[in-house]
Amino acid sequence: xxxxxxxxxxxxxxxxxxxxxxxxxxxxxxxxxxxxxxxxxxxxxxxxxxxxxxxxxxxxxxxxxxxxxxxxxxxxxxxxxxxxx
Numbered sequence: 501x502x503x504x505x506x507x508x509x510x511x512x513x514x515x516x517x518x519x520x521x522x523x524x525x526x527x528x529x530x531x532x533x534x535x536x537x538x539x540x541x542x543x544x545x546x547x548x549x550x551x552x553x554x555x556x557x558x559x560x561x562x563x564x565x566x567x568x569x570x571x572x573x574x575x576x577x578x579x580x581x582x583x584x585x
Contacts, residue, residue: 504578505552510570517551518544531571538570545573552577558584 511524520539522530530538535545546565553560561580567573 513548517547
């Protein structure tokens with residue numbers, strides 16, 4: 501398992517945890533689009549955070565659920581995973 505979350509994984513988690521399907525290529529093009537616009541609300545993002553915490557067996561930074569865009573989220577989460585590895 502990688503210690504970095506990819507756009508593909510984020511896309512998969514968004515579908516699993518929030519029921520929102522966003523193609524990874526579309527996600528890449530909308531990297532700085534807010535989660536609201538992508539159809540993910542705060543509960544959906546909390547679900548994504550919960551799935552990642554289960555997958556990695558570690559708590560993510562509390563700010564993860566407050567990220568506004570995929571870029572912010574991946575930067576924060578990947579930074580935390582690398583630091584914790």
